[in-house]
Amino acid sequence: MSGGRTPAVDAVIVAEALGKWYGEVIGLNNFSLDVKHGVTGVVGPNGSGKSTFFKLVLGLIKPNTGDITVLGQKPWCNPGLHSEIGFCPDYESLPSDSTGREFLSLIGHLHAMEGAALRKRIDEAAKLVVMSHALDRKTGGYSKGMKQRMKIAGALIHDPQLLILDEPLSGTDPIVRKELIDLTRSLYRDHGHDVVVSSHVLFEIERMTHDVALMYKGRTVASGDISEIRALIDKHPHNIIIEGEDISILAKALLDQPYTVSVAFNHERDGMTVQVSRPDDFFSELPAIVGETGGSVTSMYSLDDNLEAIFKYLVGR
Amino acid sequence: MDIKKAVNGIWALTLHSLKGLLLSRKVVITFLVTLFVVAVMGYAGAQDVDALYAGTNLMDVLILFFFMPVMAMIFGSSLIRDEIDNKSITHVATSPLDRAFAYVGYYLPLALAVSVSMILITTAGFLSFFVQQGVTAAAVEVYLELTALVVIGAFAYSSLFLAASVWFKKPVFFGLFYAFIWEGFIGSIPGQIQKASIKHYLRSIGSEWIDHGDISEFDASSAGGSAAVIVVLAVFLLILGACVFREKELS
Numbered sequence: 077m078s079g080g081r082t083p084a085v086d087a088v089i090v091a092e093a094l095g096k097w098y099g100e101v102i103g104l105n106n107f108s109l110d111v112k113h114g115v116t117g118v119v120g121p122n123g124s125g126k127s128t129f130f131k132l133v134l135g136l137i138k139p140n141t142g143d144i145t146v147l148g149q150k151p152w153c154n155p156g157l158h159s160e161i162g163f164c165p166d167y168e169s170l171p172s173d174s175t176g177r178e179f180l181s182l183i184g185h186l187h188a189m190e191g192a193a194l195r196k197r198i199d200e201a202a203k204l205v206v207m208s209h210a211l212d213r214k215t216g217g218y219s220k221g222m223k224q225r226m227k228i229a230g231a232l233i234h235d236p237q238l239l240i241l242d243e244p245l246s247g248t249d250p251i252v253r254k255e256l257i258d259l260t261r262s263l264y265r266d267h268g269h270d271v272v273v274s275s276h277v278l279f280e281i282e283r284m285t286h287d288v289a290l291m292y293k294g295r296t297v298a299s300g301d302i303s304e305i306r307a308l309i310d311k312h313p314h315n316i317i318i319e320g321e322d323i324s325i326l327a328k329a330l331l332d333q334p335y336t337v338s339v340a341f342n343h344e345r346d347g348m349t350v351q352v353s354r355p356d357d358f359f360s361e362l363p364a365i366v367g368e369t370g371g372s373v374t375s376m377y378s379l380d381d382n383l384e385a386i387f388k389y390l391v392g393r
Numbered sequence: 394m395d396i397k398k399a400v401n402g403i404w405a406l407t408l409h410s411l412k413g414l415l416l417s418r419k420v421v422i423t424f425l426v427t428l429f430v431v432a433v434m435g436y437a438g439a440q441d442v443d444a445l446y447a448g449t450n451l452m453d454v455l456i457l458f459f460f461m462p463v464m465a466m467i468f469g470s471s472l473i474r475d476e477i478d479n480k481s482i483t484h485v486a487t488s489p490l491d492r493a494f495a496y497v498g499y500y501l502p503l504a505l506a507v508s509v510s511m512i513l514i515t516t517a518g519f520l521s522f523f524v525q526q527g528v529t530a531a532a533v534e535v536y537l538e539l540t541a542l543v544v545i546g547a548f549a550y551s552s553l554f555l556a557a558s559v560w561f562k563k564p565v566f567f568g569l570f571y572a573f574i575w576e577g578f579i580g581s582i583p584g585q586i587q588k589a590s591i592k593h594y595l596r597s598i599g600s601e602w603i604d605h606g607d608i609s610e611f612d613a614s615s616a617g618g619s620a621a622v623i624v625v626l627a628v629f630l631l632i633l634g635a636c637v638f639r640e641k642e643l644s
Contacts, residue, residue: 098644128644134487137642153639158489169481171409173416185405186488188398230484 088113088147088238088270089133095141096128096294103128105294107142111272115264117281117302118274120291126274127166129291130242133272134163147238159187162231166243166274169227172216176207176226179215180233187234201229204267205259220375221252228259232269239263241273245280249320249373250363253280260284277378278302279314279355313337314355319347320373329369333361402490406498407505414468414506422467423510426460427517435521444526449535449606451522453599456515457539458592461546462576464514465507466568469554472503474564477643486643496635500555507547515540531605538602542595545623549591552627556634559641591626594619 089111096103104125118126131137132144135151135158144150149157170179177198184194202208205225210218215226224244231239241260245253261284263269275281281288282302289299318326327339327348335354342348352358366373434451473496476482485495519536526532553571557564576592587593597619600611 131644136483136486137644155489155491158487161487163483163487165480165483167480169483171413171481173413174409182405182409183484183488186402186485186490188401188489190401 091144093142115271115285117288124291125294160237162236162239164227164231164241170215177211183230201232205229221248239269239271319375322371325369326371399494403498407501411502430518431521434518438522438525445605448522453608462572465550466572470564470568474558492639493635496638504548504551511543552630556630559638
């Protein structure tokens with residue numbers, strides 16, 4: 077149940093036979109996708125075209141072939157459309173010499189907000205992403221998770237209909253991941269924003285939505301409800317890198333779990349590769365296990381080559 | 394977006410960029426250039442020279458015609474390009490502010506930052522020379538006239554180097570070529586070709602304003618005509634840069 081917004085158009089994004097290439101490098105190739113209202117996950121390994129698709133949605137680049145409409149409008153050279161879109165990029169984009177409040181104030185002013193209304197909205201957005209306590213600190217001193225939250229606050233500041241979140245969980249620890257996943261779900265459920273979120277970890281997307289588009293080499297491999305392909309994916313062991321301090325205790329605890337196939341430390345022993353047979357269970361239980369063992373996990377990410385193998389399997393190669 | 398909202402957006406971007414320019418590491422460059430100018434003009438001020446003639450020539454050559462384009466290049470050629478390269482431009486490019494207006498929001502703080510830096514350098518140079526030689530009314534008049542030229546130059550050079558920062562992937566190479574080779578060499582050789590430099594028109598305006606030094610003897614077209622050329626050039630480059638920025642793919 078959404079938070080009461082009235083959808084203006086049936087489909088949020090309609091991409092038809094999109095093609096985009098950079099010299100000899102193909103970003104998107106005959107890419108078609110309809111994004112409906114709600115939370116939609118876009119999953120694919122690095123280089124699959126997720127960011128290119130988002131840039132086309134935002135009008136940062138123009139397609140070489142095909143058509144794209146966002147909320148019923150063409151995005152290229154259409155700045156007015158940005159009033160309805162909020163974007164959280166996957167890269168570092170916060171001005172490090174500004175405080176969170178200054179950053180949000182700049183974004184608000186660029187969206188023609190001002191005065192008491194802007195100040196109130198900054199506090200609301202910061203509260204929504206649980207960053208009220210750090211609003212007046214320089215963003216250069218933020219942790220990775222705090223930066224992700226502040227970027228999401230920047231995307232939310234003008235209360236857009238559509239939110240584009242590009243890899244919002246990238247490089248964050250398990251606890252922050254869980255919080256960001258809960259936040260993403262609540263953005264539609266409680267606040268009515270349509271959300272398009274990308275990741276190269278299918279199991280994380282699945283915790284946010286079952287409406288998923290799988291991308292591989294610039295094309296849509298599959299789209300719709302994830303449940304049908306999930307069984308196929310579960311057959312493949314999943315490799316996850318975990319980095320942090322004192323993770324040997326965590327490794328022992330993970331080896332006791334029935335879904336853990338193996339654990340291998342790196343040379344510096346500040347990171348390990350965990351191979352699991354049931355990724356869903358692993359991602360579900362990891363925050364509790366980390367809490368029990370008392371270790372410190374600084375980052376966690378899925379190996380792309382593993383996802384690459386899954387996608388090759390899905391496309392029958 | 395209506396005009397009021399566009400003006401608000403330009404103003405917000407101007408304040409943000411101005412803070413970034415004046416509080417960045419480029420301040421160190423301004424400080425070092427100021428020190429150099431103070432050292433050179435301080436040394437010259439201690440010599441037995443015709444104060445107005447020598448002082449005007451030093452400020453003319455050292456500040457207006459050498460450091461003026463160099464400082465504009467340092468500030469301008471990296472402003473938008475750095476944001477494109479580090480992708481912080483995303484927040485501007487995904488806002489409802491038309492990119493052509495956003496471009497103005499970069500130009501104004503650039504021209505202001507270059508003006509502030511050059512006024513600081515000019516003032517420091519003037520004081521280090523004329524405090525020793527005597528701060529006369531004529532000297533103050535020269536200082537004010539050169540300061541006005543510096544401000545005009547700041548707006549003209551800023552329009553050129555900002556446009557270069559959206560045209561070229563490595564605008565600093567264009568900047569180095571223009572500041573050191575084009576302005577320094579082409580702008581100094583006899584004949585009509587020297588009119589293809591901003592320096593020529595600044596010197597032309599200066600020849601009518603300033604009564605001392607070599608610049609007062611510069612044979613050129615009228616100050617009004619030169620001022621018009623500079624204004625038209627700056628506006629043309631501003632519009633051209635804004636159009637290029639508006640149509641630029643930000644991948």
